[in-house]
Structures are given as C-alpha cells and as structure tokens.
C-alpha cells in the first residue's frame with residue numbers, strides 16, 4: 001500500500017517565475033507571489049467620460065444670498081457646462097466650469113464685502129442714534 005496519494009502535491013499551474021506548483025484556483029504563486037495568469041490580468045474598462053462640475057447650485061446660491069449681477073454671470077457659465085459636455089466639447093466645458101467657479105467666488109466676495117459694509121454702516125447709524133438719544 002503506497003501512500004503516494006496522501007502527499008499534498010497541488011495540481012495547479014506551475015509558477016513561471018520559480019517553478020513551484022500551486023493550487024488549481026490560485027491566481028498568484030504561493031512561493032514567490034508572481035502572477036500565475038501569465039500577465040493576462042483583465043484590464044479595467046477605461047471610460048474617458050470625465051466629470052466636470054458645473055457649479056450651478058453654487059451659482060444659484062450666491063445669486064440669491066450674495067450678489068445678483070455676478071451670480072447671474074456665474075449661472076450663465078454654469079449652464080454652459082453640461083451643454084458643452086453633451087456636445088463633446090470637453091475643453092469648453094472645463095473652461096465654462098472654471099469661469100462659473102470664478103464668478104461664484106467673485107459674487108461671494110462682493111456679497112461678503114457688501115454685508116460687512118452694511119453691518120459697519122448699521123453700527124455707525126445705531127451708534128449715532130444712541131449718542132443722539134443719550135444727549
């Protein structure tokens with residue numbers, strides 16, 4: 001009675017790097033870690049549909065909350081982004097996206113400046129009123 005069948009010799013693919021046998025379902029060599037698929041790793045499907053943010057929500061928000069004229073400019077550029085993407089004009093879409101973002105920040109900055117100016121103005125007025133009523 002030979003016990004050759006008990007020997008746990010894997011019957012899988014032989015490693016091309018080190019020559020040791022591996023388990024049949026092994027994808028990488030248990031000895032050296034080399035790929036057993038012969039370099040035929042399934043490549044992930046490459047889709048070159050890049051995402052271009054259109055900043056439309058930002059543009060609407062700054063229009064409502066901060067500064068109407070600059071916000072409208074931002075909305076105009078933001079609205080161009082998806083249209084240009086749909087037309088395959090990727091560079092144009094990126095350009096519009098960048099302009100929309102810029103005008104969002106301009107609108108936000110101007111709105112913030114006006115808010116500060118208004119707050120300062122109100123402080124001066126209230127201060128003056130307080131002085132007058134105290135006199």
Ligand SMILES: [Zn+2]
Pocket residue numbers: 015016017018019020029030031032033034
């Ligand atoms: Zn190996």
